[in-house]
């Protein structure tokens with residue numbers, strides 16, 4: 001087994017399992033819920049460094065986190081080293097525990113601008129960028145990458161070597177190339193080969209859907225820590241299961257729904273809370289019987305209270321059932 005991450009050891013213990021950053025999903029509300037459920041670190045969705053530096057109200061709002069989330073990182077993306085360093089300083093001033101850079105986003109608009117996974121085509125330039133940003137920071141700098149731009153250029157080992165030389169604290173690797181998007185399966189062999197020879201911790205990511213799979217990645221020495229994205233949306237108890245080692249625990253859906261509503265209403269204005277809750281209720285329902293009828297019904301609602309009633313009725317009748325994997329594609333696109 002490879003060693004766990006000890007970056008936050010003194011204050012928060014060592015790190016083996018964490019929630020993946022996901023745009024439109026890992027806002028302060030979901031991060032808090034998952035942190036409470038056992039994710040040992042949380043990271044924001046990607047924020048535009050241009051937006052942060054310009055002081056856009058929406059981007060600045062997305063910078064906010066709750067003290068209970070710590071250790072919490074804010075992820076930024078961009079193409080201009082000066083702007084990215086400026087944005088990283090803003091994140092530091094906000095009090096985040098670390099700055100994470102997105103080098104994995106495959107979205108066309110982002111890569112055309114030279115941001116996200118476009119950096120993977122120029123590892124030397126990426127190194128200059130990382131050293132430059134690092135020279136502006138007191139807090140740790142981490143990065144999230146893919147295995148390479150395409151099949152012919154799977155250069156993640158070079159990227160890790162360069163990142164380590166620049167003082168980066170860890171590299172999270174989504175085991176797909178940019179060209180793959182979300183198709184096929186994550187390549188855990190290249191993650192393992194990279195982790196074994198890496199001087200800094202490697203966080204493996206891609207297609208982990210169960211506690212058993214997460215344990216296996218650690219026990220079989222694939223990586224220093226595991227990052228879980230879509231699996232945590234389908235099964236919000238996944239971190240509890242991982243940490244407790246119990247697969248068959250009690251799933252109190254009603255408690256989860258009540259807590260999600262409370263937090264969303266506390267942290268957001270009513271309109272935003274409503275829109276976000278609608279999305280989450282749809283995701284939580286996936287894998288349960290009659291979930292498509294439920295999704296149809298929630299999209300007819302136009303008020304938080306109606307939505308909550310509908311959701312509580314639906315989830316209460318499920319008792320402590322566990323969602324089943326219906327094998328259907330789930331969120332086959334994203335920013336990393």
Ligand SMILES: Cc1cc2nc3c(=O)[nH]c(=O)nc-3n(C[C@H](O)[C@H](O)[C@H](O)COP(=O)(O)O)c2cc1C
Nearest residue numbers: 020021022023046174206207228229230334335336
């Ligand atoms: C809806 C969605 C949004 C995403 N947004 C981000 C993001 O903002 N930053 C990032 O680094 N990765 C992002 N990702 C990628 C995930 O962090 C993760 O690398 C990917 O989903 C593979 O892991 P999984 O199979 O555990 O979901 C996103 C993925 C999804 C599905």
